[in-house]
Amino acid sequence: MEQSFHIKVEGMTCGNCALSVSRFLEKRGMTDVSANSASGEVNFTAAKEVNIDAIYKGIQDLGYHVVNPGEAADNHHHGHNHATGNLGKLLIICTVFTVPLLFHMFVGHDNILNNAWLQLSLCLPVYGIGVWHFGKSAFRSLKNGIPNMDVLITMGASAAFIYSVIGMFLFKSSMHQYMFFETTATIITFVLLGNYIEERTANATTSSIKELAALQPSMAKVIMKDSIGKETIMQVESKFLKLNDIVAVNDGDNIPADGIVVEGNANVNESMITGESLPVQKADGALVTGGSVMVDGNLRIRTTAIGESTALAEIIRLVQKAQGAKPPLQKLADKISAVFVPTVLVIAILTFCINFFIADVIFSQSLMRSIAVLVIACPCAMGLATPAAVAVGLGRAARNGILIKGGDTLEKLKNITQIVFDKTGTLTTGDLQIQSFKTQDILEEEMKSIVVGLEHYSSHPIAKSILKQWQSIQPISLFDVKEIKGQGMAGRDEAGNLWKIGTAKLAMGVSDQNFDINLFKNDAWVAGIVLEDALRTDAKETMDVLHSMNFKTVLLSGDRKSKVDTLSKTVGIDIFFAEQSPSQKMDHLENLLQTASTAMVGDGINDAPALAKADIGISLSDATKVAIQSANVILSNNRLSSLPKAIKLGRYTYQTIKQNLFWAFFYNVLAIPLAAMGYLSPIWAALIMAFSDVILVLNSLRLNFRKID
Template structure:
C-alpha cells in the first residue's frame, strides 16, 4: 500500500472478473474519490482525493464487498478453493452427469433425488461465489451483475426443489439448468481472467526486466545482490550478456548496449566512460562498471511502468458511457425478467415452468460483462502495442483524442529538424578559407551549443594550424569572445556582434573589430518529416510550425515539408497563446523535444514529447516517443485510430448482443442454459477482438 502525491494504491485480492472490479469502482465513486482505477487482473485499486483519516473506512468498505486488502509484502497465496479455475472444475464434475440425463438412457439419472444430490454441491458453490458478491453489492446500494446470475439459478433450484418435495413430476425438474448456469458463468469468468491477464502482458514483460541480479563492488569484494536492494551511489559490475540492473553513469570500461526495451531501436548503442545507461537494457558486448544514480521508483523503467499502469486506468469518454449504461442495467433487467414471467404466465397462459425458465433466461443472458470489458481490454492491448514500438501513451483518453485530432503543432529545431547544422554558405574577407576554418574550430570547440558542435564537425578537416587562445568567454545569447597569444581579440556569434541590421547570415567572426567571416547555416530535416506531414494532410489534420527561430529559417523548412501555417520568432508565452487559440477550434497535439517545450506540451490537448525519456518529458507530455524519431508519430496515429475502431466494434457487439438476445430469451427461443453459454461467448468475442489488435496490420 502506498500513498504518494495523494494517490492511494491498495492491493486487493478476491476480484475474479470485471463485475467485481465494477463493484469496487462504484463504491469508491460513491465516496467522491477521483482518478479511480480498479484492475482485477493485477489485483490493484488506485484512487486519489482521500483523507488519511478516511482510509481505514474505505478499506473496511472494500472488504465489506467480500474482497481482502493486503500489504504488498504479505501478498496472500490464493487458497485452493478460492481459485476460479478450481471452482469451475469442481462444478463441472457434477454438472456433466447431471446434464447427460437428457441424452443418456440410464434410468437412475432421471431420479429427482439423484439429480438433487448432484446439483446441491454446485448450487452451494454458486451461492457462495455469486451470492456473497450479489448480497454485498445490494447492501451497498450498487447492484452488480452477480445479482442477475444469483436470482436466475436460485429460482431454477427452488422451483425444482418444490417439484421434488411435492412429487410434481418431470416438468418441475430444472436441476441441470441451475448447475449449467453456474458452471458456464464460472467458465466465462475464467476466460475473462486469463484474457485480461494477456492484455496486461506489456506491463508484466517490463516488470521482468526489473527483476535481475546485480554484482556490487565493495573494495576488493564482489557480491551478488537483488537489483531491488541497490542504493544510489553503489558501484556495479556489468558483463557481456547481463542486463544493466539500475540507471547509472559508466565510470570504467565501454560496451555496446541494446536499448530496444526503451527506444524500440535494435541497433546497439556504443557507450563509454561518463555516458549514462538505463536499467533493464542489455550489454551485448563489453564490460563496464557503473555508479548507480536513479534507483527504485525514480528509474526510467519504473516510471515507464507507472505510466503504463496509470494509462490503462484512465478511461476514455467512450467507456464512461458504457459504465453509465451498466449502472442502470441491473434494475432494468430484473424488471424485464419479472414482466416476462407475468406476461407469459398470466397473459399468454404458458405453463408455470416454461414461464419461469423464460424469466431466468432473460436474467442470465443480460449480464453485460462484455460491455464492461469492451473498452479496457482494447485500451490495454493498444497501449501495449504502442509501448513495444517505443510509443508510451499515458492514458485511454489520449487514444480517443488522437483519433479526433484537428491540428498538430510542431516545434522546429530537434523536432522536424535533426538539430545538426550544415554550412549553406561561407564568405571570407581578407583571410584564407583554411585560416578561417582553423579560427572557427578553435573558438567553437569551447562551446556545447548544437550549432558550435556542428561547425566544429564540418570544418575540422580544413584546419591547417592550431590557434592558441589565452582567454575564452562564452556569453549566452551572443557568442564567444577570446584573446590569442599575440593579444588579438576575437568575437564569433550572431548578427548582434556586428551591430548592423544585416540579417542574411547566421554567424559572424570578427578579429580586432574587423569582420572576417560570414556564415549561413541550414538545419537538416529529419528523414521521416515529409512522410509524416503528407500523412497528416491525408487524414485532414492541419500541420502547423511554431518556433522561436528566425522567420526565413522557419519558412524555408515549412516550404520543403509542405506546411502552410507558420509562426516564427515566438516567445514561450506567445507559443502558449497560439496553442490555446487552436484548442478552441479543435483537438490539438503539440510535438516537441521535451525539455524546452514542456509548458507547450502540457497546454496542448495531447503533448507528444520526442527525445530521450527525460524527467521533464515524462512528466509534461501525454505521449513520450522513446525512439526520438517522427516515424513514432505515425505509429501513434495508427495505434490511436485502430484502438478506437476496436473499442467501437466491441461496444457494438456488446450492445447488439444484449438488444438482440433479451427479446429472444423473453419469447422462449433461448433457454437458460443456452443463455449462459451465449453470455460466456459474448465475453470471448469482445476479448478476442481486443487481442486481435496485438497482431492486426495497422494501416
C-alpha cells in the same frame, strides 16, 4: 466573491467515479467542476460563503478520500500503485478458481468437475471478490443516481449465482441444467482483467508533476555580508529563499529561483522554458529563470520571484490544470449501461409478472424465466468488448514502437483533425549542425582553420558541435588564447592578428543577429556561421502522409522566427507561430482547441502543459520524462513516421470496440425476448454467451492484420 479549489481525491478508479464526484459537487452548487480519475485531481469554483469542510465530508461520504495538500503527492502516488497491485492479486486468485469451472462444460455429467458442491466451492471465492470489488462501486453509483457497469456486473454475477444455488437445492434431479457457477466466475474474472489493463495504462499524472518539481534545486548558495562587508556563502534550502536574496550559481548548477543577474557572465540552457536549443548568454541586468541550467560561467543573481511565484511553479500549475480539465475517462459501455441497467431490471420484473399473472405459468418457472433474462443480459460480453480490442490494439501498437496510454485515448484519436508540432527535438533531432556560413575578405579554408583553432580551447557545447563536423580541418597555430566569459574565445596568430569568435557583441559596432557564431579579425567582422538543429530524416515524409490523410498541421516554437519560417517551408507545415513562451503556446492551443479536435506532438518540459491540455498529447521517446508522463501517446521507437500509424491504429481499435459493443448489445436485444417467453433455456443462454465472447475475441484479433503502413 468566488474562490477556486484544486484537490486530490483518492479512490476514483474509473470514469464513473469521477462522474459521481462531479455530480455531487454540481448538486451542491459548485461551478467549473472537473474530476479526473486518472490523476485523482478535482477542480471546482465555489462561492465564498460555502462551507468547504462540509463539501469535503460529502465527498468522503461517497466513499472517496480527500487528501490534505501536504500528503497529496506521495500518498496518492503510492495509493495508485497499491490499487494496481491489489487488482493483479485479485485477478490471479479469480483465474485460478475460474479455469477448472470452465472445464466442466467439456466433460461428462459424472465427472468430478460437475459435482455441485465442488462448483459452489470454486465459485464462492470469486463471487465474494466480485461483490466486494464491484458491489461497493455499484452501491455508490445507484446512491448517486448514475448506474454504472459495476451495477450490471454485480447484478449479472449475482443472478447467475442465485440461479445456480436455487437450481442446486430445488431441482436436484436435473440440477446440471441450472448450474451456472462458471458464468458468475467468468463475468467477474473477465471484467477484472479489463480493469487491470485500464489501471496499467492509466496516465501517471503525479509522476509528471514530480518530474517538474525535481527541476527546482533543493539547495541554494546565498551570499551573506557581515557589518564590515565580509562575504560568506551559506547553503540554504531553496524553499527558505527570500525576495532580493543574492545567490551564487556556478557551472552545472540549476538556477534556484527567478532573478536578475547582478554580477558575472554565463551561458544558460533555457530549453525547458523556450524550447530554444542554443544556450543563452547572460550578463549584468539579464533575467534568469529558476530551474534552467548553467552551461558554463558564474553568476550572482538577485531573486525576483520565489516558491509558487516562479515560472517553473507556473508551468507545474499549467500541467495540473490541463490534466484536471480533461473529460473523465468514460467508456461507451458505461454511458449505455446507465439506460441499460434500469431497462433490464424492468424487463426482468415484467417477465415475472406476465408469466405468472397473465400466462398462468407456475411461480418457480416464472421466477426462473425472470432470472434467465438477467443471466442472458449479464454484461460478460460488454465487459470484454473494450479490453479485448484494447489489448490487441495496444499490443500491435507496441510491436510498431508506439505506446498508447489507456482505451480512452483511442476514442479521442478518431476525432483529431489538426496536429500541432513543437520544433526542437520533435521535427529536429536536437543535435546542432552547421547549416550555412558566410565569409568576407577571407578564404573559406583559412576561416575554417581559425575557427577550429579557437574552438579547440573551448568546452562549450557549440564548440564541440563545430569541431565534430569539421574534424578533418587542420587548426591554425594560435597564441595567448583566452576565454571571454559568456561571449566567446580570443587568440593571436603568428602574424600578430587578433582573432575573436563568439557572439556579435565581441566587437564594437557589429550587431548582425542573423549568425549564431561570428569571427572577427582585429575587431573587423570576417565570417558568420548559422547553426541549425538537424531535421529529422522522416519529418517531410510524415507531413506528406498527414496531409494526404487531410490533417491540418501547425508549428508552435520558442525558436527564432527566421529559423521557424525556414523549417515550415522545408517540411510543408500549414501554419507556424515562432518565439512563443509556454503560456503563449497554451493560448494558441486554447484557440486551436476551440476550432477543432487537436493533437500536440512535442518534447521538452516547456511542452508538458500543452501535451496535457491538447485532446491528445504525443511524445517522442527521447523527450524529457515529464513530456512522456504528460503525453497520451509515446512513439517509443523515436520515429516521427510512426505518428500516422498510431492514428490509424487508434481509429481501427476504436472501430473494433464499437463493433464489439454492437454485438454485445445485439445479442442481448435478440436473446432477452426469447428468454422472457421461455424459448431459451439458461443452458443455451450460457452457450450463446460463450459464443458471443468468442466472436468478440476473433473480431478483436482482426486488428493484427489491418493495414497501417
